[in-house]
Structure formats: structure tokens, C-alpha cells
Amino acid sequence: MSNREIFENIFNEADVKINGDRPWDIVVHDDKVFDQIMLQGSIAFGEGYMDGLWDCERIDELLNRLLKINVEEKVGALNKIKVGLSKIKSFVNPQSIAKVKQDVPFHYDLGNDLFELMLDDRMAYTCAYWKDASNLNEAQEAKLDLICRKLNLQPGMRLLDIGCGWSSFMNYAAEKYGVICDGLTLSVEQQQLGQKMANDNNLPVNVILQDYREFKPEQAYDRVVSIGMIEHVGPSNYDDFFKCASSFLVDNGVFLLHTIGSPHSQHSVDPWINKYIFPNGVVPSMARLGSSIEGLLNIEDIHNFGPDYDKTLVAWEANFEKNWDKISSQYSEKFYRMWRFYLLSCAGAFRSRDLSLWQIALTKIGAELPVYVRAS
Known part of the structure; x- marks a missing residue:
């Protein structure tokens, strides 16, 4: 045969x-x-x-x-x-500090023009929340607001965003909820554009070009978030990641983790994705996350809305197709086919439930239960 x-x-x-x-x-x-x-x-x-x-x-x-x-x-x-x-x-740490400083720019520094034409107006490059939304802008704002409500943000609170991207969440939280934000990224393109968008709107947002393992804040934060970043952390570093997040947080604070989730524990992503899109990325399983959270933080709430990532990726691909002629001179036809395959194959993975999207609310062990909105 x-x-x-x-x-x-x-x-x-x-x-x-x-x-x-x-x-x-x-x-x-x-x-x-x-x-x-x-x-x-x-x-x-x-x-x-x-x-x-x-x-x-x-x-x-x-x-x-x-x-x-x-x-x-x-x-x-x-x-x-x-x-x-x-x-x-499994015998190496492919997400060491030196390695991620190479791998993160590989994807996120491709060009702000590409992402500006593909994403929503706020430049959110993570799963949107489509429950009551009819378009990408509405769905991304709904996601940002959902996180703000789960954190029960109040004016004057200090918030840290680990892996802040183009500062979409921080800008929204500062504008709508009056919080003061610091964010960490390893992408120069993200840092520069994210800071510019914050400055243009006179928002108390500071985008810092630094790895979370090297960050030494002067004081703890009322709230900590990490939205679509732990996929770059890797199982070898989950313990350090959650220890750092806990150390950044005041004793009665809330940490919200937003991540793609896999039903299987693994040490690598699909080989094609690893080579062309996210070098050394790993989608975490609940077992792996739980093992590193155990004894350090309480899991207060878990919210799975994986099917929403299918819709988000399809919307991104539609924007990419619609605007391709505006940037085609800067990229090759092979890049066009690569990017289309990336977005649509990932949409298929979420549609088949091969991948999920989790928001996990965490507090320090022994802390009083904070007031926040659970999954909705």
C-alpha cells in the first residue's frame, strides 16, 4: 500500500x-x-x-x-x-533566561504592523471572551473586563502583569478601574509600542523589559496577572514561576493566570509550531500546574472557555487576510502561507477540544477569601 x-x-x-x-x-x-x-x-x-x-x-x-x-x-x-x-x-531547560530572551523576540518582534492589522484595537494577543460579543473588539474588551472583575480591582491598587504584551490589559485596567500598573515583557517591539499607547493616553502604566526571574519590585502588588505568558515558561520552571508570582503579591492579594491548557502533560509543543511560531513553547496541563501550585497557593476558581479561542483565531485570520495587501511587500508568500496555517490549525485544535483555555484565580494559603467575581 x-x-x-x-x-x-x-x-x-x-x-x-x-x-x-x-x-x-x-x-x-x-x-x-x-x-x-x-x-x-x-x-x-x-x-x-x-x-x-x-x-x-x-x-x-x-x-x-x-x-x-x-x-x-x-x-x-x-x-x-x-x-x-x-x-x-526533558533533560534540558529550554526556557532558561538566556534562551527565552532569544525565543520571545523570534515571534513577538516580527513587526508591529503585522499585529496591528490582525488584532483588535487594544492589541490583545490572547483569547477573547465571546459570551455577549458580536465582534473582536467587543470580545476582547469583554475578556479584559472579566479579568478586572474577577480581581475586584479598586482605584489606587497596584497591579503587575507578567508577560504584558502590548499592555492591552494594563491600559484597560488603568483607564477603566483606576489602577497603577507595571508590566514585564521580553519583546522590544511590545515594550516600545505598549508604553507609547499608555503615554498617549496619560495612563499610570510602566512597561519593563525584563524576565520575571530577574525582576525585583520595591514593594508587593495588590494584584498580579499573567495572561497568555506561561506557555513560554516550560515545566522545568513552573515552580519558580509560581514562587515569583506569590512573592510579588501582598498577603491578601489575588493572582489570575490565563493560559492555554492541554489534556496531556508534555515537554514540547507540536514540532511545526516549535520551529516556526513559538520556539520552546509548552502548553501546560492541569496536572503540571497543580503540582507547582500545591503548598504555595489556593485555587479559588477555574474557568474554561476554550471554544472562544477558536472564534478568536478565526477572527484574527480574517483580519490577516483582509489586510495582507497592506503588508505583503514586507513579507514573503511563504510567510503568508505559514501564518495562515498557524492561525487556522490552532483554531482547529481548539474546536476539537485538543486544547483548552483556562483562567485560574489564586490566593496565598492562609489568606482571607477576597471578594471577586467567579466564572461567568
């Missing part, structure tokens, strides 16, 4: 046709892609799209269908490759 025939049988189980005419069917231009996938696993699947070996109108739905049938388990070679990589990475 040829490799093409093997994949035809697998795809049939997912109701995906090779060279079919439905939006989620895969159109193959060169059969060598099947040989490459058998040898190299999922990285060859993504690279095959980047190289124009196959096309698909709805990559998000294609990935949703393939993930639901556990496609990697059905191709034994892929699983062996993944296990081997995980074992290698």
Missing part, C-alpha cells in the same frame, strides 16, 4: 477527501508530501502547506476533523518521533 493510500484511508475516517470539493477537503499538488509526513511527522504536514504541496480552503475544519480521530496515533511513525523529541527535551 502506498503512503497516499494509507492517508486516504485515514482521511476517510475523518470524512476528509483527497482532492475533494468541500471546503475542508485537502487538495494535493504533489504526492511526495505523504512520504515526507511518514518520515518527519507533523512538521512535514505544515511545511508541505508552506511549500505549496497541498491546499485547503478551511484548514481549521480540516485539522478539527483530523484531531478528533487522533490522526497521529494512526500513523505510528509520527508518534515515535514525538515521543523521542519529548524524551530529549
Whole structure:
């Protein structure tokens, strides 16, 4: 049986046709892609799209269908490759301070123009909250406000944002709730634009270019948040991350963690994502997070709204497509295909529930239960 025939049988189980005419069917231009996938696993699947070996109108739905049938388990070679990589990475710390100072700019310093055209008006690059929203701007503001309400922010409070991005949350919290904010990032592009947006609106926001492990605040903060950053921390550093977050927080404060979540404990992300999008990123499992939280912090609330990330990624991809002609001269056609595959394949992962989105509210052990809004 040829490799093409093997994949035809697998795809049939997912109701995906090779060279079919439905939006989620895969159109193959060169059969060598099947040989490459058998040898190299999922990285060859993504690279095959980047190289124009196959096309698909709805990559998000294609990935949703393939993930639901556990496609990697059905191709034994892929699983062996993944296990081997995980074992290698488990003996090193790929998220050391020196390493993350290289890896974070790899993605976030691609160019503010790209992200400004893709994201909402406030430049929030994390999952939006679509419960009562009809567009991306509304959904991102709803997410920011949900976090503010869970933290029970009050005027004059001091807040630290670990991994603050373009300061979207801090700017919102300072503007709407009157809090004073410091934020940490390792991206020069984020630091410069985030600070400019805060300064333009005369907000008490300070964006600091520093790793959380090197940060030494003069005093503790009333509230601490980390929104979409722990995916860069890695299991080897979870203990240090939560110890740092706890040390930054006053005794009766609240720490809110917003993170993508995996149903499986792992040491690496998908090889294609690792190579092209988020080097050395790791999506945490609840077991791994819980182990590092144990004995240090109380879990007050857990809120899962993973399906909202599907909608967020689809909205980002729509903005990317709509505005591509404005930036296409600065990027290659291969970059265009890479970015499209990134956004839509991730949407498919959330749609299939292969990934989740968690907001976890935490307090110090022994602290009085604070007043804040639980999941809604």
C-alpha cells in the first residue's frame, strides 16, 4: 500500500477527501508530501502547506476533523518521533533566561504592523471572551473586563502583569478601574509600542523589559496577572514561576493566570509550531500546574472557555487576510502561507477540544477569601 493510500484511508475516517470539493477537503499538488509526513511527522504536514504541496480552503475544519480521530496515533511513525523529541527535551531547560530572551523576540518582534492589522484595537494577543460579543473588539474588551472583575480591582491598587504584551490589559485596567500598573515583557517591539499607547493616553502604566526571574519590585502588588505568558515558561520552571508570582503579591492579594491548557502533560509543543511560531513553547496541563501550585497557593476558581479561542483565531485570520495587501511587500508568500496555517490549525485544535483555555484565580494559603467575581 502506498503512503497516499494509507492517508486516504485515514482521511476517510475523518470524512476528509483527497482532492475533494468541500471546503475542508485537502487538495494535493504533489504526492511526495505523504512520504515526507511518514518520515518527519507533523512538521512535514505544515511545511508541505508552506511549500505549496497541498491546499485547503478551511484548514481549521480540516485539522478539527483530523484531531478528533487522533490522526497521529494512526500513523505510528509520527508518534515515535514525538515521543523521542519529548524524551530529549526533558533533560534540558529550554526556557532558561538566556534562551527565552532569544525565543520571545523570534515571534513577538516580527513587526508591529503585522499585529496591528490582525488584532483588535487594544492589541490583545490572547483569547477573547465571546459570551455577549458580536465582534473582536467587543470580545476582547469583554475578556479584559472579566479579568478586572474577577480581581475586584479598586482605584489606587497596584497591579503587575507578567508577560504584558502590548499592555492591552494594563491600559484597560488603568483607564477603566483606576489602577497603577507595571508590566514585564521580553519583546522590544511590545515594550516600545505598549508604553507609547499608555503615554498617549496619560495612563499610570510602566512597561519593563525584563524576565520575571530577574525582576525585583520595591514593594508587593495588590494584584498580579499573567495572561497568555506561561506557555513560554516550560515545566522545568513552573515552580519558580509560581514562587515569583506569590512573592510579588501582598498577603491578601489575588493572582489570575490565563493560559492555554492541554489534556496531556508534555515537554514540547507540536514540532511545526516549535520551529516556526513559538520556539520552546509548552502548553501546560492541569496536572503540571497543580503540582507547582500545591503548598504555595489556593485555587479559588477555574474557568474554561476554550471554544472562544477558536472564534478568536478565526477572527484574527480574517483580519490577516483582509489586510495582507497592506503588508505583503514586507513579507514573503511563504510567510503568508505559514501564518495562515498557524492561525487556522490552532483554531482547529481548539474546536476539537485538543486544547483548552483556562483562567485560574489564586490566593496565598492562609489568606482571607477576597471578594471577586467567579466564572461567568
